[in-house]
Amino acid sequence: MSEEIKIGVYVCHCGSNIADKVDCAAVAEFASKLPNVTVARDFQYMCADPGQELIRKDIKEQGINRVVVASCSPRMHEPTFRKVCESVGLNGYFFEMANIREHVSWCTEDREAATEKAKALVAAAVARVPLQEPLYERYADMNDRVLVIGGGIAGIEAALKVSGGNKEVVIVEKEPSIGGTMAKLDKTFPTLDCSACILTPKMVECAQRDNVKLYTYSEVEKVDGYVGNFTVTIRKKARSVDLDKCTGCGLCITKCPTKDIPHEWEENLTTRTAIFTPFPQAVPNKPVIDRENCRYFTTGKCGICAKVCPTDAVDFEQEDELVTEDFGAIIVATGFELFDPSVGPQWGFGKFDNVITSLQFERMVNASGPTKGKVLLKNGEEPKSIAILHCIGSRDENYHEYCSRFCCTAALKLAHLAKEKTNGDVYSFYIDMRTFGKGYEEFYNRIMSEGIHFIRGKGTEVVERKGQLLVRTEDTLLGKYREVPVDMVVLMAACQPGQDTEKLAQTLAIQRSADGFFLEAHPKLEPLKTATDGIFLCGACQGPKDIPDSVAQGAGAASEALSLISAGKVKISPIVARCDEDKCGGCMICINLCPYTAISYDEEKKVAVVNEAKCKGCGTCSGSCPTGAMTNTNFTDEQIMTQIEGVLAV
Amino acid sequence: MTKEFEPRIVGILCNWCSYAGADLAGISRIKYPPNVRIVRVMCSGRVDPSFVLKAFAEGADGVLVSGCHPVDCHYIEGNYKMWARKVMLETMLQQLGIEPERFRLTWVSANEGELFKQYVTEMVDAVKKLGPFQKPVNWMTELLEHERSLGTAVQEIAAGGGVGE
Ligand code: FES
Numbered sequence: 001m002s003e004e005i006k007i008g009v010y011v012c013h014c015g016s017n018i019a020d021k022v023d024c025a026a027v028a029e030f031a032s033k034l035p036n037v038t039v040a041r042d043f044q045y046m047c048a049d050p051g052q053e054l055i056r057k058d059i060k061e062q063g064i065n066r067v068v069v070a071s072c073s074p075r076m077h078e079p080t081f082r083k084v085c086e087s088v089g090l091n092g093y094f095f096e097m098a099n100i101r102e103h104v105s106w107c108t109e110d111r112e113a114a115t116e117k118a119k120a121l122v123a124a125a126v127a128r129v130p131l132q133e134p135l136y137e138r139y140a141d142m143n144d145r146v147l148v149i150g151g152g153i154a155g156i157e158a159a160l161k162v163s164g165g166n167k168e169v170v171i172v173e174k175e176p177s178i179g180g181t182m183a184k185l186d187k188t189f190p191t192l193d194c195s196a197c198i199l200t201p202k203m204v205e206c207a208q209r210d211n212v213k214l215y216t217y218s219e220v221e222k223v224d225g226y227v228g229n230f231t232v233t234i235r236k237k238a239r240s241v242d243l244d245k246c247t248g249c250g251l252c253i254t255k256c257p258t259k260d261i262p263h264e265w266e267e268n269l270t271t272r273t274a275i276f277t278p279f280p281q282a283v284p285n286k287p288v289i290d291r292e293n294c295r296y297f298t299t300g301k302c303g304i305c306a307k308v309c310p311t312d313a314v315d316f317e318q319e320d321e322l323v324t325e326d327f328g329a330i331i332v333a334t335g336f337e338l339f340d341p342s343v344g345p346q347w348g349f350g351k352f353d354n355v356i357t358s359l360q361f362e363r364m365v366n367a368s369g370p371t372k373g374k375v376l377l378k379n380g381e382e383p384k385s386i387a388i389l390h391c392i393g394s395r396d397e398n399y400h401e402y403c404s405r406f407c408c409t410a411a412l413k414l415a416h417l418a419k420e421k422t423n424g425d426v427y428s429f430y431i432d433m434r435t436f437g438k439g440y441e442e443f444y445n446r447i448m449s450e451g452i453h454f455i456r457g458k459g460t461e462v463v464e465r466k467g468q469l470l471v472r473t474e475d476t477l478l479g480k481y482r483e484v485p486v487d488m489v490v491l492m493a494a495c496q497p498g499q500d501t502e503k504l505a506q507t508l509a510i511q512r513s514a515d516g517f518f519l520e521a522h523p524k525l526e527p528l529k530t531a532t533d534g535i536f537l538c539g540a541c542q543g544p545k546d547i548p549d550s551v552a553q554g555a556g557a558a559s560e561a562l563s564l565i566s567a568g569k570v571k572i573s574p575i576v577a578r579c580d581e582d583k584c585g586g587c588m589i590c591i592n593l594c595p596y597t598a599i600s601y602d603e604e605k606k607v608a609v610v611n612e613a614k615c616k617g618c619g620t621c622s623g624s625c626p627t628g629a630m631t632n633t634n635f636t637d638e639q640i641m642t643q644i645e646g647v648l649a650v
Numbered sequence: 651m652t653k654e655f656e657p658r659i660v661g662i663l664c665n666w667c668s669y670a671g672a673d674l675a676g677i678s679r680i681k682y683p684p685n686v687r688i689v690r691v692m693c694s695g696r697v698d699p700s701f702v703l704k705a706f707a708e709g710a711d712g713v714l715v716s717g718c719h720p721v722d723c724h725y726i727e728g729n730y731k732m733w734a735r736k737v738m739l740e741t742m743l744q745q746l747g748i749e750p751e752r753f754r755l756t757w758v759s760a761n762e763g764e765l766f767k768q769y770v771t772e773m774v775d776a777v778k779k780l781g782p783f784q785k786p787v788n789w790m791t792e793l794l795e796h797e798r799s800l801g802t803a804v805q806e807i808a809a810g811g812g813v814g815e
Contacts, residue, residue, distance in 0.1 A: 619696030
């Protein structure tokens, strides 16, 4: 390039965020003496309008043709400054960023050392930027269908909103019915409206809309492709019932002779048959055969369901089926699971009959539940006193450090229902009462006036003495150790990531945070995105969330997906691999290394050829090329080597 | 009292996990020694072994390469490729007479700011103990020889498809 290189260097104070630890003026002064640098300035806020204007002005007036901004992480503002350059006709890839906030001022104690390190990073950027080439964003076609993984309230809301935007949506749900955890709840706080009444219409709508396709009893097996063009393999587990033929009459269920299988959906409070629908309002309201317990599958004899079925829908030969579907965007809404309190023997869950989980109690008070809405002890009697223990597995460094957020208000709801149903003594053992949502504190006040006994102290242990359950606690208001005798204990078990979270994270190539939930792209500004373009999150799979929050996120994720697919085209980063045919020896190492099969071999020329539409720019090929023929745009060997020289120049 | 030796370590970090982890350390205001100067690549799979040698040639006292944890690589398996190169690099560095503590490959995820601090601190301490990096006398000739055999080594490892760790 014959054009004279003129670099503009801009050192940002970021208010005091950088300036407190880095002598920004000294860094600018240092930069001004580096080769090719025409202007070097330090400024209060480079990302704000006046800062951006400074760059624009220098480009226009001083003929600056390379820009270096030393400020925050490029993961934050690289796109901002690229746009600034482009707004005045300079290619965005003639820009380089030095991260002197996250990697310097915020993590360094000593001001002098921080200034030194900032200089090194600026020197590296200044050394590198003359070697950068103009690059141009590319566009690929966008598939406008959306996949929603998980059919709980968050996924349902997301799917209905996408469908409302006139786009096709597919829901994949691993259970035989959509509905998720919300379908199991009796009442919902703080309004106490019935859960099924507000949920089931939405479930039914999913089944009825033409542009919503349901895959229940199905799992996502494999995801290929990239934003705008995902190809997803879905495993439809063998249901042993042909959904097209089945009318959902339920005759098979009434005739099934195996009736003693623990009913998981009812939290094992009752039993079910081997052919079953999980609950009366299931969508689809068609049964599934539990092959592990079905006599036909275990002994080869029986087949009664098939005999009584009026439409011939039972199909013992059915096999798992793999289907592939194409999507432009994916919304992950896989929800949560309840912490298993039996891992902590101190709570006596699994040991004492009348120690149950919040969800079990929820099923009990539900009119269509196993006890028809009655609160009953194992012996069939009504309890005279009930203890509700908060924070079981949450806010506990032995299990989960985080707060599960919704359990305090859920516990208040259960306390209210317990009082209403039994009129007995209801004790609530809490550490802090966290009623954060709209109307929740008012709900707390209401429940307090209902004669519930609130004890400020964690229920640390449940023991039995002469057939009597005792809850042990340190009452922190009285400053006293107490033992409270009760008939029944309800454990507000923590909200934790579902068991398949890890596997799904791998399938989707998305990340999880330390608590095991899926990780959002930014905790505040990108709560619904993942670091993988085109994959969004909503609901409790990202962290504990109540219904209003899950619904809001479901709608939000739908909006993210709709805004992405409505653009019609996907922007693809111009950072890709490039092969210099003159240097390529045709060894084909790169072809085997590429995880995206983006490189092929040109038999005629005997060189490697990169398919830029498939290449994602990881650079694994470049890192392994023995002749240096394969390189990465914006990350060429020369650029990186020069940057290394640069960081060591100071 | 003479000023304590402050090593200069080049950190080559992948964009998606380790660079983000280093960002998080900053965001969380975790303080750690200022000796590691970070160069960003999209994936640890991009790290050509010659980058590491280049850093030493330019006078780095140590080189830290960090990527996503195994199975977490944003590009599926770039980190495994780097893992394979690590074996080769370690042998080469040993032959060049460079102490093993001067080169390290770590896995740091986007939420492991603390871990990043720990690795940096450990490495800085180790390199401080060794003292400044002294280029071997016949560094250039040896290096060139190794560069020549590098191609074959990469080919062999690539053909093996990775390491069996
Ligand atoms: S993206 Fe981090 S190692 Fe590949």
